[in-house]
Amino acid sequence: MTALLETRGLTIRFGGLCAVDCCDLSIQPGQLFGLIGPNGAGKTTVFNMLTGVYLPSEGTVHFGGKLVNGRNPVQVARMGMSRTFQNIRLFDELSVLENAMTGAHQHARINLFDSLLRTGRHFREEERQRDKAYRLLEFMGLEDRAGLPAKALPYGHRRRLEIARALATEPKLLCLDEPAAGMNTGEKADLAKLIRRIRDELKITVLLIEHDMKLVMGICEVVQVLEYGKTIARGTPAEIQSNPRVIEAYLGGG
Amino acid sequence: MPRTIALLMAGIVGCYGLNWFLSEFIEVVYVDYLNLIGLSIILAVGLNVVNGLTGQFSIGHAGFMAVGAFVGALASILFTYGEIAAGPLEHAGLAQFLLCLLFSGVAAGVLGVVVGAPALRLRGDYLAIATLGFGEITRILLTAQDSLGGPTGLKRIPKMPLLPGASGWDGGTSVFWIYLFVFVVIVLAVRLQRSTFGRALIAIRENELAAETMGVPSARMKVVAFVFGAFFAGIAGALYAHYQHSVRPDDFTAVRSIEVIVMLVLGGLGSVTGAVAGAVVVTLLPQLLRPIEEALGIDGLSMVVYALLLVTMMVFRPQGIFGQRELSLKLLRRLIPGRRKESP
Amino acid sequence: MAEVSLTTELLQYVANGIAKGSTYALMAVGYTLVYGVLQLINFAHAEVYMLGSYFAWFQAKWAGYLPDDKGARAETVPIGMVALFVAGAMAACALVGMLIERVAYRPLRGAGRLAPLITAIGVSLLLQYGGQVVFGTEPKLFPTFAETRVYDVGGVKFPNTNIYIVLTSVVLMLGLTLFVNKTRPGAAMRACSHDMRTARLMGVNVNATVSLTFAIGSALAAVAGVLVAMDQPAITPLMGVRIGLKAFVAAVVGGIGSIPGAALGGLLLGVSESVVSGLWKPVYSEAVAFVFLIVVLLVKPSGILGKSVREKV
Numbered sequence: 001m002t003a004l005l006e007t008r009g010l011t012i013r014f015g016g017l018c019a020v021d022c023c024d025l026s027i028q029p030g031q032l033f034g035l036i037g038p039n040g041a042g043k044t045t046v047f048n049m050l051t052g053v054y055l056p057s058e059g060t061v062h063f064g065g066k067l068v069n070g071r072n073p074v075q076v077a078r079m080g081m082s083r084t085f086q087n088i089r090l091f092d093e094l095s096v097l098e099n100a101m102t103g104a105h106q107h108a109r110i111n112l113f114d115s116l117l118r119t120g121r122h123f124r125e126e127e128r129q130r131d132k133a134y135r136l137l138e139f140m141g142l143e144d145r146a147g148l149p150a151k152a153l154p155y156g157h158r159r160r161l162e163i164a165r166a167l168a169t170e171p172k173l174l175c176l177d178e179p180a181a182g183m184n185t186g187e188k189a190d191l192a193k194l195i196r197r198i199r200d201e202l203k204i205t206v207l208l209i210e211h212d213m214k215l216v217m218g219i220c221e222v223v224q225v226l227e228y229g230k231t232i233a234r235g236t237p238a239e240i241q242s243n244p245r246v247i248e249a250y251l252g253g254g
Numbered sequence: 255m256p257r258t259i260a261l262l263m264a265g266i267v268g269c270y271g272l273n274w275f276l277s278e279f280i281e282v283v284y285v286d287y288l289n290l291i292g293l294s295i296i297l298a299v300g301l302n303v304v305n306g307l308t309g310q311f312s313i314g315h316a317g318f319m320a321v322g323a324f325v326g327a328l329a330s331i332l333f334t335y336g337e338i339a340a341g342p343l344e345h346a347g348l349a350q351f352l353l354c355l356l357f358s359g360v361a362a363g364v365l366g367v368v369v370g371a372p373a374l375r376l377r378g379d380y381l382a383i384a385t386l387g388f389g390e391i392t393r394i395l396l397t398a399q400d401s402l403g404g405p406t407g408l409k410r411i412p413k414m415p416l417l418p419g420a421s422g423w424d425g426g427t428s429v430f431w432i433y434l435f436v437f438v439v440i441v442l443a444v445r446l447q448r449s450t451f452g453r454a455l456i457a458i459r460e461n462e463l464a465a466e467t468m469g470v471p472s473a474r475m476k477v478v479a480f481v482f483g484a485f486f487a488g489i490a491g492a493l494y495a496h497y498q499h500s501v502r503p504d505d506f507t508a509v510r511s512i513e514v515i516v517m518l519v520l521g522g523l524g525s526v527t528g529a530v531a532g533a534v535v536v537t538l539l540p541q542l543l544r545p546i547e548e549a550l551g552i553d554g555l556s557m558v559v560y561a562l563l564l565v566t567m568m569v570f571r572p573q574g575i576f577g578q579r580e581l582s583l584k585l586l587r588r589l590i591p592g593r594r595k596e597s598p
Numbered sequence: 599m600a601e602v603s604l605t606t607e608l609l610q611y612v613a614n615g616i617a618k619g620s621t622y623a624l625m626a627v628g629y630t631l632v633y634g635v636l637q638l639i640n641f642a643h644a645e646v647y648m649l650g651s652y653f654a655w656f657q658a659k660w661a662g663y664l665p666d667d668k669g670a671r672a673e674t675v676p677i678g679m680v681a682l683f684v685a686g687a688m689a690a691c692a693l694v695g696m697l698i699e700r701v702a703y704r705p706l707r708g709a710g711r712l713a714p715l716i717t718a719i720g721v722s723l724l725l726q727y728g729g730q731v732v733f734g735t736e737p738k739l740f741p742t743f744a745e746t747r748v749y750d751v752g753g754v755k756f757p758n759t760n761i762y763i764v765l766t767s768v769v770l771m772l773g774l775t776l777f778v779n780k781t782r783p784g785a786a787m788r789a790c791s792h793d794m795r796t797a798r799l800m801g802v803n804v805n806a807t808v809s810l811t812f813a814i815g816s817a818l819a820a821v822a823g824v825l826v827a828m829d830q831p832a833i834t835p836l837m838g839v840r841i842g843l844k845a846f847v848a849a850v851v852g853g854i855g856s857i858p859g860a861a862l863g864g865l866l867l868g869v870s871e872s873v874v875s876g877l878w879k880p881v882y883s884e885a886v887a888f889v890f891l892i893v894v895l896l897v898k899p900s901g902i903l904g905k906s907v908r909e910k911v
Contacts (some may be wrong), residue, residue: 051467076458077469089464091457093524094576101450102457106469108450112478115449116442117258169469332847372896378711380640383850384895387888390843394885508843512719519716554731567718569705572713 002065003080004029005050009059010252012049018043021229022059027173027207027222034201034208034220034237038249041226043209044086047177050207051083052076062138064172078106082171084162086178086209092151096142099150099161100133103168136164139202140194156187163194167202174200175207180215188212192219213250217241225249265437270417273430279406285429289497292432293490298517299439300486300528305515306524307447308479309459313511314369315487317389318362320506322488326358326494327411334412337495340402343499346412347443351431355492362488363481364391370480389511396503407502414496428497435493438484441525446482455479459524462494466476520567527581532574539563599707606753611876612869617760617829619868620767624822625845626852626860627774628815632698634810634855637711642698642719644842645725646691646816651821651833652729653687663741675741686759688817696809700858704805729835737832763825771861777814778857787811789859791855847887851894853904863904866890 003026010023016198020042027033034046037043048054050061052073061068063079071079082103091099108129114122137143140160144155159179166174176195180188199206210216216223217237225233225240227249233240240246304312318543331338333350346354369388373381397405399531446452457465458472466472495501511535513536521532544557604701632640658664661683663675675683680757702721706714747758776785786807788791789797798804827833844867852863867887875883 049464053463053467073463073466074469074471074473083467085464089461091460091464093460094453094456098453102453102465102470103468105450105457110450111449116445116450117255118445119255122449129450165468194509253488372892376895376899379637380850380895380899383847384892386843387847387891387895391885391892393613394881394888397884398879398881421714426889509839516716516719519712523712552731554735557727558724558731561720561727564720565702565724568717568720569702572706572709581645 003062004031004064006062007046007050007059008062010046010049010056010061011058012045012054019229020049020056020226023226023229023231025224027205028083029172029205030199030203031222032196032206032208034210034216034223035226036210036213036216036223037226039211040228042229043226044177045229046214046226047083047175049208050076050175051081058070060212064081074106077169080170080172081175082166082169082173083175084159084166084177084179086181088158088162090150090153090158090161090165092149094150095146096148096150096153096161097130097133097137097146100136100164100168101129103165104132104170106169133164133168136167137161139197140164156181156183159183159191160194163198167198167204171204173207177208177209178207178211179208180210180212188215191215195219261441262438265434265441269430269434269437272433272515273427275419276429277308277426285426287538289428289432291534291537292429292436293494293497294514294517294537295436295530296432296439296486296490296493297514298521298529299436299443300483300490300523301514302483302518302526302529303443303446303455304479304483305518306529307452307455310373310476310479311378312373312385312480312483313382313508313515314385314387314389314392314505315483315514316510317369317385317392318365318484318509318510319485319491319494320389320392320396320503320545322358322362322491323495323501324396325361325488325507326354326492327408327501328402328420329354329357330412330492330496331410335410338408339410341410343410344412345416346414346496348415351412351415351496354496358488358492359485360488362491363485366481366484367477369484370477371381373476373480386508386511389401389506392510393503393506396506403502405503407500407505408495409500411495411499413499413502415491428493432493432497435486435489440526440530442482447526451475451478451519454536456524513598516564518574520564520574522576522578524578525576525580527579528574529574531576535575603753607876608873609754612872613754613756613875614760614876615808615869615872616865617763617868618872619848619865619866620764621822621826622841622845622848622868623861623864624767624770624818624825625841626849626864627771627857628819629846629849630852630854630857630860631787631811631815631862635787635808635850636703636707636714638703638718639816639841639846640812641715641724642702642721643815644838644845645729645817646695646698646838647819647823647842648729648833648835648838649694649725650687650691650816650820651740651827651837652733652738653685653690653820654824654827655740655833656682657686658741663880664739680824684821687820687824691820691823692813695819699715699812704808726835726839732819733835735835737834740827740831740833742828759829762776763829766821766825770821771857774814774818775857783807783810811893844887846901847891850901853901855905856901856903859901859903 005027007023007025010020011018011022023046035043035046042188045054049056049067052068052071052075056069063081064077068076091102108125110121134143134146137146140163142157142160142164145157148160163176164181180191183191194213195206195208198204208216208220220237223235223237223240224231225246226247232245232249233243288402299321301312301315304310309351330350334344334346335341369385373384376384396402402408403562414427414431454465454470454475457470458475462472517532517536518529520535522528540560543559547555628643629640632638640786658675661679698721702717703714706717743829749756785839786802787810789800789802790807794804845864848867849860851866852859867890870890871883871886874886
């Protein structure tokens with residue numbers, strides 16, 4: 001089986017600091033993959049290298065068999081990788097629906113003059129984006145907020161809108177950066193269900209970065225643990241939970 | 255598309271009617287104010303796409319206007335007289351005039367690509383300063399062109415083409431032409447804003463990294479925004495040149511660029527309505543204050559009051575007159591008391 | 599006139615450029631200090647410079663050093679009096695600078711970046727137009743130094759005015775650098791420019807520090823205003839516009855927020871303008887600043903001596 005996403009020896013240094021050291025990831029299509037680790041372990045930095053925000057100092061990233069290194073975020077998005085952000089980055093002044101529609105922009109098959117002259121293609125494209133965005137808002141349970149400006153949404157809904165927007169890009173791989181941060185137990189349970197449905201119903205592979213062990217252990221099939229930029233364990237949730245190094249990393253010692 | 259053609263027809267008829275009405279009933283002085291307002295609106299609405307929608311702060315708008323003015327003026331002079339020479343003013347031919355405007359818009363648009371492309375690497379204030387630099391360089395290079403008249407610029411620029419049946423002040427058709435383009439730029443700006451491209455531009459303004467991650471090609475979209483603004487600045491420049499019959503490089507200093515920014519911010523950055531309102535206020539205010547100045551006999555007082563109002567306005571309402579709202583029927587209905595809808 | 603070798607000619611332009619650049623540098627420091635603390639392009643700075651020269655002019659008038667209404671060339675002023683006028687203008691401009699900050703910028707702190715910028719433009723216009731109303735639009739003749747001497751070193755000429763300009767600038771810049779790096783208020787300024795919120799939490803009186811920043815920048819602008827007015831003896835209410843824009847460019851080229859950067863940027867600009875103007879065409883010297891600006895911004899947007907900041911994702 002060929003991996004959807006594969007990294008070899010992924011390394012990045014900021015000045016003298018080695019933020020991520022020789023990280024090997026291998027995510028199979030259809031997997032729900034968890035990347036965990038204590039604060040400052042380099043998880044978000046890995047995301048930034050995967051999605052073209054940072055250029056790795058060493059190592060390679062392959063997505064769907066193609067090299068990602070050197071591509072910018074726009075190109076990576078067009079390859080079929082989408083993400084959310086730990087510190088939510090919505091388009092605050094756009095409405096909830098418009099935020100999701102923006103995700104569908106890259107698939108627009110019209111040019112500027114279609115929109116300026118209001119050709120039939122423009123109206124068809126608007127309808128396509130609106131339908132798609134609305135379906136995804138329904139999926140994420142945000143349909144009755146569609147007309148609100150994004151800045152008016154409560155915190156938990158903002159996280160969901162980010163996911164809806166990422167889904168609108170029609171990704172093969174969805175990367176979620178601490179989607180449960182700041183949520184209460186009930187919201188976390190709902191989110192877990194949603195993530196599983198994204199994989200099961202939309203057939204999208206999911207890479208999940210999380211702080212919350214329970215969430216990750218509950219839904220992921222494979223979990224990899226980072227500490228100080230290094231991989232310290234990889235396996236099924238059961239294996240990880242009984243791994244002494246992981247327990248040490250999380251419960252002290254360091 | 256059929257609606258676009260109908261809209262354009264309506265615009266032409268409306269502007270023709272306006273031109274006729276003004277030429278019959280209104281004094282030339284006021285028509286002059288109206289024309290200056292129109293030119294300001296074209297500049298402001300165009301720049302709003304760059305500064306307001308896309309959030310790329312450009313202070314080089316006068317440079318684009320300058321290029322448009324000189325290209326349009328030169329082309330028009332050559333079309334009409336065949337050479338740069340002294341003599342009485344004539345009207346430009348209709349086809350030639352439209353061609354000149356097209357040249358102006360395209361020349362300024364090309365400069366927009368030249369400025370926009372490197373500007374992509376800069377953010378915030380640095381971009382602002384760089385565009386200011388581009389604008390000034392454009393102006394200085396024009397000053398150095400002896401073939402374009404150097405610092406004294408071009409003179410004897412033909413009048414705008416005659417229209418059948420239009421008479422009045424000197425057979426003037428400036429209102430028609432200027433307001434036709436006011437109409438065009440507003441329609442196109444609104445359409446741009448309410449399209450997938452407009453959402454992409456706003457997304458870049460709101461969060462550039464997130465926009466890129468969603469596959470919005472921010473580099474290309476920023477150039478699109480720059481070119482849109484530049485194209486209409488070029489047209490405004492050409493209209494200005496034909497309206498004044500002469501242009502000098504110093505008509506397009508950084509002060510002029512800043513004036514357009516002031517219009518945008520005063521009206522409410524990001525709103526087409528705000529851009530229009532700002533253009534009206536900034537152009538008209540000094541003129542309206544002039545009677546006070548004359549009554550008190552203090553030269554230059556109107557500009558002092560204007561500056562004072564600007565500062566006061568910003569201190570007390572920093573988001574501008576309209577904020578990011580647009581004037582729409584919905585807003586009007588809300589503003590008119592007694593006609594409130596029953597449902598909340 | 600005897601034949602002058604190209605080297606001598608070039609050296610002459612460089613020498614003139616250093617004097618011109620020193621005044622740019624004095625102005626640029628004001629932009630850089632304010633930008634460092636408030637991230638605001640203080641457009642009104644150029645008008646403070648203009649006011650500086652007018653304040654000195656009024657003092658000279660009251661002291662009886664001005665020509666009569668027939669426009670005869672101004673009387674010369676002894677150097678001690680000049681120092682007095684400069685000090686007076688510095689004090690007055692420092693007050694004006696603080697007043698501008700208090701009235702126009704402080705109410706907008708925290709209201710984003712744009713509103714203060716437009717307000718700054720407004721204040722700048724207000725002072726330009728106000729200056730035209732109060733002082734009149736016609737240029738005013740400025741008195742000159744006691745004796746204008748020209749020293750000749752191997753064919754390169756150094757007017758004593760230029761020497762005064764350079765010396766004054768060097769002394770003031772060194773003094774400012776010492777002040778910022780060695781004193782408590784200087785440390786407060788550095789803290790505010792690094793992170794204003796943290797500085798406040800650490801007990802720095804932010805408002806006082808910002809006022810101080812404006813006072814210092816404005817005082818230096820006043821010096822530049824008087825020095826330039828002495829050198830080219832007519833002053834107008836719009837005299838700040840061009841030099842202000844260029845001094846700001848100098849600050850950006852050198853690296854905004856950095857005092858040595860402002861000095862470097864100012865000198866670089868002054869010298870290259872003078873050389874371009876002399877060896878090529880005066881018109882092009884006006885564009886030099888902006889060409890520099892764009893090249894530097896594209897190569898190193900933070901300026902020659904500036905630090906770049908990475909956005910956290």
